[in-house]
Amino acid sequence: HGQVLKQFRDPDLGRRMAESTRQRLQRLADKLGRRPRFMEFCGTHTAAISRTGVRGVLKTEVDLLSGPGCPVCVSDYSDIDRAIAFSTVPGAIVATFGDMMKVPGSRTTLQEEKARGADVRVVYSSLDALQLARENPDRPVIFLGVGFETTAPTAVMTLEQAVREDIRNFYLYSMHKTTPPPTRALLPDPELQIDGIILPGHVSMILGRKAWDFLPSKLQRPGVVAGFEPVELLAAIDTLADMLLTGNLSVVNQYGRAVREEGNLVAQQAMDKYYSLVDGPWRGLGTVAGSVLKLKQEYAPWDAEACFAVNVPPTQIPKGCICGEIVKGKQSPFDCALFGKGCDPIRPVGPCMVSSEGTCATYYKYERM
Numbered sequence: 001h002g003q004v005l006k007q008f009r010d011p012d013l014g015r016r017m018a019e020s021t022r023q024r025l026q027r028l029a030d031k032l033g034r035r036p037r038f039m040e041f042c043g044t045h046t047a048a049i050s051r052t053g054v055r056g057v058l059k060t061e062v063d064l065l066s067g068p069g070c071p072v073c074v075s076d077y078s079d080i081d082r083a084i085a086f087s088t089v090p091g092a093i094v095a096t097f098g099d100m101m102k103v104p105g106s107r108t109t110l111q112e113e114k115a116r117g118a119d120v121r122v123v124y125s126s127l128d129a130l131q132l133a134r135e136n137p138d139r140p141v142i143f144l145g146v147g148f149e150t151t152a153p154t155a156v157m158t159l160e161q162a163v164r165e166d167i168r169n170f171y172l173y174s175m176h177k178t179t180p181p182p183t184r185a186l187l188p189d190p191e192l193q194i195d196g197i198i199l200p201g202h203v204s205m206i207l208g209r210k211a212w213d214f215l216p217s218k219l220q221r222p223g224v225v226a227g228f229e230p231v232e233l234l235a236a237i238d239t240l241a242d243m244l245l246t247g248n249l250s251v252v253n254q255y256g257r258a259v260r261e262e263g264n265l266v267a268q269q270a271m272d273k274y275y276s277l278v279d280g281p282w283r284g285l286g287t288v289a290g291s292v293l294k295l296k297q298e299y300a301p302w303d304a305e306a307c308f309a310v311n312v313p314p315t316q317i318p319k320g321c322i323c324g325e326i327v328k329g330k331q332s333p334f335d336c337a338l339f340g341k342g343c344d345p346i347r348p349v350g351p352c353m354v355s356s357e358g359t360c361a362t363y364y365k366y367e368r369m
Protein backbone atom coordinates (compact mmCIF):
# COMPACT_ATOMS: atom_id res chain seq x y z
CA HIS A 1 0.00 0.00 0.00
CA GLY A 2 2.86 2.37 0.96
CA GLN A 3 4.53 1.71 -2.38
CA VAL A 4 1.33 2.52 -4.24
CA LEU A 5 0.91 5.80 -2.36
CA LYS A 6 4.52 6.73 -3.08
CA GLN A 7 3.81 6.31 -6.77
CA PHE A 8 0.70 8.50 -6.52
CA ARG A 9 2.89 11.26 -5.11
CA ASP A 10 5.82 10.77 -7.50
CA PRO A 11 6.80 14.29 -8.69
CA ASP A 12 8.32 13.08 -12.00
CA LEU A 13 5.23 11.11 -12.86
CA GLY A 14 3.16 14.13 -11.80
CA ARG A 15 5.09 16.46 -14.11
CA ARG A 16 4.75 14.10 -17.09
CA MET A 17 1.05 13.64 -16.44
CA ALA A 18 0.49 17.38 -16.01
CA GLU A 19 2.06 17.94 -19.43
CA SER A 20 -0.08 15.37 -21.24
CA THR A 21 -3.21 16.55 -19.38
CA ARG A 22 -2.45 20.12 -20.42
CA GLN A 23 -2.24 19.07 -24.06
CA ARG A 24 -5.48 17.13 -23.86
CA LEU A 25 -7.24 20.07 -22.19
CA GLN A 26 -5.99 22.38 -24.94
CA ARG A 27 -7.44 20.07 -27.56
CA LEU A 28 -10.71 20.06 -25.63
CA ALA A 29 -10.68 23.87 -25.43
CA ASP A 30 -10.30 23.98 -29.22
CA LYS A 31 -13.29 21.66 -29.58
CA LEU A 32 -15.48 23.59 -27.12
CA GLY A 33 -14.35 27.03 -28.25
CA ARG A 34 -13.68 27.98 -24.61
CA ARG A 35 -11.82 26.80 -21.56
CA PRO A 36 -13.27 23.54 -20.14
CA ARG A 37 -14.94 23.72 -16.73
CA PHE A 38 -14.90 20.86 -14.24
CA MET A 39 -16.44 20.84 -10.79
CA GLU A 40 -15.60 18.86 -7.69
CA PHE A 41 -18.34 18.15 -5.17
CA CYS A 42 -16.17 17.31 -2.21
CA GLY A 43 -14.49 19.64 0.28
CA THR A 44 -11.58 17.25 0.71
CA HIS A 45 -10.99 17.43 -3.05
CA THR A 46 -11.22 21.23 -2.94
CA ALA A 47 -8.44 21.27 -0.36
CA ALA A 48 -6.41 18.54 -2.11
CA ILE A 49 -6.58 20.25 -5.52
CA SER A 50 -5.18 23.43 -3.98
CA ARG A 51 -2.71 21.83 -1.57
CA THR A 52 -1.11 19.66 -4.26
CA GLY A 53 -0.80 22.62 -6.63
CA VAL A 54 -2.98 20.94 -9.30
CA ARG A 55 -5.22 24.02 -9.53
CA GLY A 56 -2.21 26.27 -10.12
CA VAL A 57 -0.48 23.92 -12.58
CA LEU A 58 -3.55 23.74 -14.86
CA LYS A 59 -4.93 27.21 -14.31
CA THR A 60 -4.59 28.38 -17.91
CA GLU A 61 -6.08 25.17 -19.33
CA VAL A 62 -9.10 24.45 -17.13
CA ASP A 63 -11.45 26.12 -14.66
CA LEU A 64 -11.73 23.91 -11.60
CA LEU A 65 -14.86 24.98 -9.78
CA SER A 66 -15.63 24.01 -6.20
CA GLY A 67 -19.18 22.87 -5.60
CA PRO A 68 -21.31 22.23 -2.52
CA GLY A 69 -18.90 19.75 -0.96
CA CYS A 70 -18.53 21.11 2.55
CA PRO A 71 -21.34 19.95 4.85
CA VAL A 72 -21.04 22.83 7.29
CA CYS A 73 -21.00 25.34 4.43
CA VAL A 74 -24.15 24.02 2.78
CA SER A 75 -26.12 23.90 6.04
CA ASP A 76 -28.74 26.58 5.77
CA TYR A 77 -28.84 29.43 8.29
CA SER A 78 -32.15 28.11 9.62
CA ASP A 79 -30.46 24.75 10.38
CA ILE A 80 -27.44 26.35 12.04
CA ASP A 81 -29.76 28.62 14.05
CA ARG A 82 -31.79 25.62 15.21
CA ALA A 83 -28.60 23.75 16.16
CA ILE A 84 -27.50 26.72 18.26
CA ALA A 85 -30.99 27.06 19.76
CA PHE A 86 -30.79 23.48 21.09
CA SER A 87 -28.09 24.72 23.48
CA THR A 88 -30.86 26.66 25.29
CA VAL A 89 -32.89 23.52 26.11
CA PRO A 90 -32.90 23.33 29.94
CA GLY A 91 -30.22 20.95 31.21
CA ALA A 92 -29.11 19.97 27.73
CA ILE A 93 -25.64 18.98 26.65
CA VAL A 94 -25.07 19.71 22.96
CA ALA A 95 -22.45 17.44 21.41
CA THR A 96 -20.89 18.47 18.13
CA PHE A 97 -17.89 18.13 15.86
CA GLY A 98 -15.35 20.91 16.34
CA ASP A 99 -15.95 22.72 13.06
CA MET A 100 -19.52 23.58 14.06
CA MET A 101 -18.37 25.61 17.06
CA LYS A 102 -17.43 28.75 15.15
CA VAL A 103 -20.05 28.56 12.39
CA PRO A 104 -21.98 31.81 12.49
CA GLY A 105 -25.73 31.54 12.79
CA SER A 106 -27.91 34.59 12.30
CA ARG A 107 -26.97 36.04 15.67
CA THR A 108 -24.47 33.91 17.51
CA THR A 109 -22.28 30.80 17.41
CA LEU A 110 -22.12 27.68 19.56
CA GLN A 111 -18.79 28.94 20.84
CA GLU A 112 -20.35 32.20 22.00
CA GLU A 113 -23.22 30.33 23.62
CA LYS A 114 -20.71 28.13 25.43
CA ALA A 115 -18.92 31.22 26.73
CA ARG A 116 -22.31 32.40 28.03
CA GLY A 117 -22.74 29.17 29.97
CA ALA A 118 -24.39 26.72 27.57
CA ASP A 119 -23.05 23.18 27.86
CA VAL A 120 -21.61 22.51 24.41
CA ARG A 121 -19.04 19.73 24.06
CA VAL A 122 -16.80 18.91 21.13
CA VAL A 123 -16.82 15.20 20.33
CA TYR A 124 -14.88 13.20 17.76
CA SER A 125 -17.65 10.76 16.94
CA SER A 126 -21.34 10.18 17.54
CA LEU A 127 -20.30 7.32 19.87
CA ASP A 128 -18.64 9.90 22.14
CA ALA A 129 -21.99 11.69 22.31
CA LEU A 130 -23.71 8.43 23.25
CA GLN A 131 -21.15 7.94 26.00
CA LEU A 132 -22.01 11.42 27.30
CA ALA A 133 -25.65 10.31 27.45
CA ARG A 134 -24.70 7.22 29.45
CA GLU A 135 -22.67 9.32 31.86
CA ASN A 136 -25.40 11.95 32.28
CA PRO A 137 -28.63 9.96 32.44
CA ASP A 138 -30.63 12.89 33.85
CA ARG A 139 -29.74 15.29 31.07
CA PRO A 140 -30.70 15.35 27.39
CA VAL A 141 -27.66 14.94 25.16
CA ILE A 142 -28.32 16.37 21.70
CA PHE A 143 -25.90 15.30 18.97
CA LEU A 144 -25.70 17.60 15.97
CA GLY A 145 -25.51 15.37 12.92
CA VAL A 146 -23.80 17.20 10.07
CA GLY A 147 -22.34 15.61 6.99
CA PHE A 148 -22.98 13.66 3.83
CA GLU A 149 -23.11 9.91 3.24
CA THR A 150 -19.82 9.45 5.05
CA THR A 151 -21.17 10.46 8.47
CA ALA A 152 -24.93 9.95 8.10
CA PRO A 153 -24.71 6.13 8.56
CA THR A 154 -22.50 6.34 11.66
CA ALA A 155 -24.97 8.71 13.33
CA VAL A 156 -27.82 6.21 12.95
CA MET A 157 -25.64 3.24 13.83
CA THR A 158 -25.04 5.09 17.11
CA LEU A 159 -28.77 5.66 17.39
CA GLU A 160 -29.25 1.93 16.88
CA GLN A 161 -27.00 1.36 19.87
CA ALA A 162 -29.06 3.86 21.92
CA VAL A 163 -32.26 2.02 20.94
CA ARG A 164 -30.70 -1.34 21.82
CA GLU A 165 -29.58 -0.11 25.25
CA ASP A 166 -32.81 1.86 25.68
CA ILE A 167 -30.89 5.07 26.30
CA ARG A 168 -33.68 7.64 26.21
CA ASN A 169 -31.67 10.82 26.81
CA PHE A 170 -29.71 10.61 23.53
CA TYR A 171 -31.15 12.73 20.72
CA LEU A 172 -30.05 13.26 17.15
CA TYR A 173 -30.58 16.50 15.27
CA SER A 174 -30.04 15.38 11.70
CA MET A 175 -28.83 17.96 9.22
CA HIS A 176 -27.40 15.09 7.17
CA LYS A 177 -27.64 15.36 3.42
CA THR A 178 -27.09 13.27 0.33
CA THR A 179 -24.90 14.45 -2.52
CA PRO A 180 -26.48 13.30 -5.80
CA PRO A 181 -29.54 15.63 -5.56
CA PRO A 182 -27.58 18.93 -5.50
CA THR A 183 -25.39 17.61 -8.31
CA ARG A 184 -28.54 17.00 -10.30
CA ALA A 185 -29.83 20.47 -9.37
CA LEU A 186 -26.65 22.37 -10.29
CA LEU A 187 -25.55 20.73 -13.51
CA PRO A 188 -28.23 22.01 -15.86
CA ASP A 189 -27.53 25.63 -14.81
CA PRO A 190 -26.42 27.31 -18.07
CA GLU A 191 -24.51 29.98 -16.14
CA LEU A 192 -22.17 27.36 -14.74
CA GLN A 193 -21.39 25.48 -17.97
CA ILE A 194 -19.94 22.50 -16.11
CA ASP A 195 -18.46 20.03 -18.57
CA GLY A 196 -17.50 17.21 -16.21
CA ILE A 197 -17.48 16.21 -12.57
CA ILE A 198 -14.73 15.03 -10.25
CA LEU A 199 -16.82 12.78 -8.02
CA PRO A 200 -16.28 12.48 -4.27
CA GLY A 201 -14.05 9.58 -3.17
CA HIS A 202 -15.31 9.02 0.36
CA VAL A 203 -19.00 9.53 -0.41
CA SER A 204 -18.68 7.07 -3.29
CA MET A 205 -17.26 4.44 -0.90
CA ILE A 206 -20.74 4.45 0.65
CA LEU A 207 -22.90 5.01 -2.46
CA GLY A 208 -20.89 3.00 -4.97
CA ARG A 209 -19.83 4.04 -8.46
CA LYS A 210 -23.15 3.18 -10.01
CA ALA A 211 -25.00 5.80 -7.95
CA TRP A 212 -23.59 8.36 -10.41
CA ASP A 213 -24.71 6.69 -13.62
CA PHE A 214 -27.41 9.33 -14.00
CA LEU A 215 -24.71 11.85 -14.95
CA PRO A 216 -24.04 10.55 -18.45
CA SER A 217 -27.47 8.99 -18.98
CA LYS A 218 -29.67 11.91 -17.83
CA LEU A 219 -27.41 14.94 -17.85
CA GLN A 220 -24.92 14.08 -20.60
CA ARG A 221 -21.89 14.74 -18.42
CA PRO A 222 -18.93 12.47 -17.66
CA GLY A 223 -17.76 11.79 -14.12
CA VAL A 224 -14.66 10.33 -12.50
CA VAL A 225 -14.61 8.99 -8.95
CA ALA A 226 -11.21 10.19 -7.82
CA GLY A 227 -8.73 9.74 -5.01
CA PHE A 228 -6.91 12.58 -3.34
CA GLU A 229 -3.26 12.25 -4.34
CA PRO A 230 -1.80 14.60 -6.99
CA VAL A 231 -1.44 11.91 -9.65
CA GLU A 232 -5.00 10.72 -9.00
CA LEU A 233 -6.36 14.24 -9.38
CA LEU A 234 -4.47 14.76 -12.62
CA ALA A 235 -5.64 11.38 -13.91
CA ALA A 236 -9.27 12.31 -13.13
CA ILE A 237 -9.00 15.59 -15.04
CA ASP A 238 -7.24 13.85 -17.92
CA THR A 239 -9.93 11.17 -18.12
CA LEU A 240 -12.74 13.75 -18.08
CA ALA A 241 -11.05 15.61 -20.94
CA ASP A 242 -10.56 12.37 -22.85
CA MET A 243 -14.22 11.36 -22.49
CA LEU A 244 -15.37 14.77 -23.68
CA LEU A 245 -13.02 14.61 -26.67
CA THR A 246 -14.17 11.17 -27.74
CA GLY A 247 -17.82 11.78 -26.85
CA ASN A 248 -17.83 8.51 -24.96
CA LEU A 249 -19.37 9.68 -21.68
CA SER A 250 -19.48 7.45 -18.61
CA VAL A 251 -18.69 7.33 -14.89
CA VAL A 252 -15.20 5.96 -14.37
CA ASN A 253 -14.03 4.68 -11.00
CA GLN A 254 -10.40 5.66 -10.53
CA TYR A 255 -10.49 5.17 -6.76
CA GLY A 256 -10.88 1.41 -7.05
CA ARG A 257 -8.76 0.70 -3.98
CA ALA A 258 -11.62 2.15 -1.89
CA VAL A 259 -14.76 2.41 -4.03
CA ARG A 260 -16.85 -0.55 -5.21
CA GLU A 261 -19.54 -0.69 -7.82
CA GLU A 262 -22.34 -1.15 -5.27
CA GLY A 263 -20.80 0.79 -2.37
CA ASN A 264 -21.17 -0.13 1.27
CA LEU A 265 -24.45 -2.02 1.60
CA VAL A 266 -24.40 -2.12 5.42
CA ALA A 267 -24.19 1.68 5.55
CA GLN A 268 -26.86 2.04 2.85
CA GLN A 269 -29.22 -0.29 4.76
CA ALA A 270 -28.67 1.66 8.00
CA MET A 271 -29.60 4.86 6.19
CA ASP A 272 -32.71 3.28 4.61
CA LYS A 273 -33.84 1.94 7.97
CA TYR A 274 -33.63 5.15 9.97
CA TYR A 275 -33.90 8.08 7.58
CA SER A 276 -36.52 9.45 5.22
CA LEU A 277 -35.29 11.57 2.34
CA VAL A 278 -37.10 14.89 2.43
CA ASP A 279 -36.93 18.17 0.53
CA GLY A 280 -34.79 20.61 2.45
CA PRO A 281 -32.83 23.83 2.29
CA TRP A 282 -29.20 24.10 1.22
CA ARG A 283 -27.27 27.31 1.56
CA GLY A 284 -27.17 28.99 -1.82
CA LEU A 285 -29.20 26.32 -3.58
CA GLY A 286 -32.52 26.82 -1.81
CA THR A 287 -34.76 23.79 -1.40
CA VAL A 288 -33.32 20.66 -3.00
CA ALA A 289 -35.82 17.87 -3.58
CA GLY A 290 -35.21 14.61 -1.71
CA SER A 291 -31.83 15.68 -0.37
CA VAL A 292 -32.06 15.90 3.42
CA LEU A 293 -32.02 12.87 5.74
CA LYS A 294 -34.49 13.20 8.61
CA LEU A 295 -35.25 10.49 11.16
CA LYS A 296 -38.32 8.39 10.41
CA GLN A 297 -41.43 8.88 12.50
CA GLU A 298 -40.87 5.70 14.53
CA TYR A 299 -37.61 7.10 15.90
CA ALA A 300 -39.24 10.34 17.09
CA PRO A 301 -38.31 9.64 20.76
CA TRP A 302 -34.68 10.09 19.72
CA ASP A 303 -35.28 12.94 17.30
CA ALA A 304 -34.27 16.31 18.79
CA GLU A 305 -36.57 18.18 16.41
CA ALA A 306 -39.57 16.10 17.45
CA CYS A 307 -38.81 16.34 21.16
CA PHE A 308 -37.69 19.93 21.76
CA ALA A 309 -39.51 23.00 20.52
CA VAL A 310 -36.94 25.78 20.30
CA ASN A 311 -37.20 29.36 19.15
CA VAL A 312 -35.35 29.81 15.89
CA PRO A 313 -34.71 33.48 15.11
CA PRO A 314 -35.48 34.88 11.67
CA THR A 315 -32.55 34.30 9.34
CA GLN A 316 -30.02 37.07 9.01
CA ILE A 317 -27.16 36.66 6.56
CA PRO A 318 -23.94 38.52 7.44
CA LYS A 319 -23.54 41.59 5.24
CA GLY A 320 -21.19 41.03 2.35
CA CYS A 321 -20.83 37.25 2.74
CA ILE A 322 -21.30 35.48 -0.61
CA CYS A 323 -20.87 31.96 0.73
CA GLY A 324 -24.17 30.96 -0.94
CA GLU A 325 -22.74 31.81 -4.36
CA ILE A 326 -19.41 30.18 -3.55
CA VAL A 327 -20.91 26.77 -2.72
CA LYS A 328 -22.57 26.82 -6.15
CA GLY A 329 -19.25 27.59 -7.83
CA LYS A 330 -20.72 30.81 -9.25
CA GLN A 331 -18.25 33.03 -7.46
CA SER A 332 -14.80 32.51 -6.03
CA PRO A 333 -13.55 33.67 -2.64
CA PHE A 334 -11.55 36.33 -4.52
CA ASP A 335 -14.89 37.86 -5.54
CA CYS A 336 -15.77 38.48 -1.88
CA ALA A 337 -14.80 41.93 -0.60
CA LEU A 338 -14.36 40.49 2.89
CA PHE A 339 -11.95 37.70 1.89
CA GLY A 340 -8.84 38.31 4.02
CA LYS A 341 -10.20 41.77 4.79
CA GLY A 342 -12.50 41.24 7.72
CA CYS A 343 -13.02 37.51 7.19
CA ASP A 344 -10.27 35.02 7.95
CA PRO A 345 -10.03 31.66 9.74
CA ILE A 346 -9.53 33.38 13.12
CA ARG A 347 -12.59 35.61 12.69
CA PRO A 348 -14.74 33.90 10.07
CA VAL A 349 -17.78 35.79 8.81
CA GLY A 350 -19.32 32.87 6.94
CA PRO A 351 -19.16 29.08 7.18
CA CYS A 352 -17.04 28.79 4.01
CA MET A 353 -14.17 30.27 6.03
CA VAL A 354 -14.78 28.16 9.15
CA SER A 355 -14.56 24.58 8.01
CA SER A 356 -11.24 23.20 6.80
CA GLU A 357 -13.30 21.84 3.86
CA GLY A 358 -14.73 25.27 3.07
CA THR A 359 -13.68 26.89 -0.19
CA CYS A 360 -12.80 30.23 1.45
CA ALA A 361 -10.66 28.53 4.11
CA THR A 362 -8.88 26.49 1.42
CA TYR A 363 -8.24 29.53 -0.78
CA TYR A 364 -7.10 31.53 2.26
CA LYS A 365 -4.56 28.86 3.09
CA TYR A 366 -3.29 27.93 -0.36
CA GLU A 367 -4.33 30.30 -3.13
CA ARG A 368 -3.41 33.78 -1.89
CA MET A 369 -0.40 35.21 -3.72
Ligand code: SF4
Nearest residue numbers: 321322336343350360
Ligand atom coordinates in the same frame (compact mmCIF):
# COMPACT_ATOMS: atom_id res chain seq x y z
FE1 SF4 B 1 -18.31 34.63 3.45
FE2 SF4 B 1 -15.85 35.09 4.40
FE3 SF4 B 1 -16.11 33.54 2.30
FE4 SF4 B 1 -16.56 36.14 2.09
S1 SF4 B 1 -14.60 35.19 2.55
S2 SF4 B 1 -17.82 34.50 1.26
S3 SF4 B 1 -17.45 36.60 4.09
S4 SF4 B 1 -16.92 33.14 4.34
